[in-house]
Amino acid sequence: MAKKILFIICLIALIYHLESMGIEIGADPSIIDIYDVPIGTEYEIDQKIKIRNTNPDDYTFKIEVLSLKQTAFYSPLPNTSWVNLENTLVDVDAKSNSEPIGISIKIPNDEKYYNQHWEAQIQVTIASSGNISAGIIIKFLIETSPNGQFVPEGDFVAYPSVINLNNVLDSIIIFNNFYHDYDSVTIGWTSTWYSFSKGNGELPEGLWISEKKFLWRTPVNSITVDGFERKVLYISCDESKFTGSSKGILYFKTTDNKTSFVRIERISEQIDR
Secondary structure: OHHHHHHHHHHHHHHHHHHHHOOOEEEEOOEEEEEEEOOOOEEEOOOOEEEEEOOOOOEEEEEEEEEOOOOOOOEEOOOHHHEEEOOOEEEEOOOEEOOOEOEEEEOOOOHHHOOOEEEEEEEEEEOOOOOOOOEEEEEEEEEEOOOOOOOOOOOEEEEOOEEEOOOOEEEEEEEEOOOOOEEEEEEEEEOOOHHHHHOOOOOOOOEEEEOOHHHOOOOOOEEEEOOOOEEEEEEEEOOOOOOHHHOEEEEEEOOOOOEEEEEEEOOOOOOOO
16 A cells, blocks of 8 residues: 555656656657567568657657566567667657657567567657656557467467458367366457456457357357367358458456457458557
8 A cells, every 4th residue: 555655646746747847748659559470580560659849949768668567468578678679769859750760579489479469668758867757658569470380378378369350250269278177258359458447348240259160150258168178269250240340359358367369350461550
């Protein structure tokens, strides 16, 4: 409790400090979300960072990649040094924007890094010798290439990381790499990360999950998964109802809050956003 109160006091102090300084900064995009990222090779990210300096003075900005704790869907990026920023110190004139700053990532060639969901933060701050400086955070989400030849790491993992439902019928594998039996694993849907915390979401109209390939129009919204089981599910859609605008996150949540997901889309090709 004492630590929580201290954190709130520090946060309030930071807000008042920044307001008194009158410093306003911004950056685009607010989220960098990449998937099907290859293993063992440099991956250039299409999105680039732009810093906005809306202040009457010139500033030098510092950019750095920070790791995070485990979140509902994502694990922390194992090593932030895998991420390469084109520049880490950027001078931006008053009332102007920076030139685009390139980003790339190179994940070591190790089979355990297939089918992973990682999160990090890209922090942009005013380079300062003081202890407090104005700053913003860019959410950085990374999903690596799937590979069915390797059992994904983690206690409870859904494979593959993304499905493009151009085909009417596809399959999902749930890996329970743990001895615990689950009598009820909830299947839910969320169109955004923020709506996940509001509760379990129903699957959109025209999307079905089933346990039997030839009974794919007999959908289920929960399943049982035994310890160390490799469970195959089938996903299908009504193309007239489940359209490109219906893309989102299909998640699987155990009774002890282990969560994994598959990104579902209906687009002609995968793109960075």
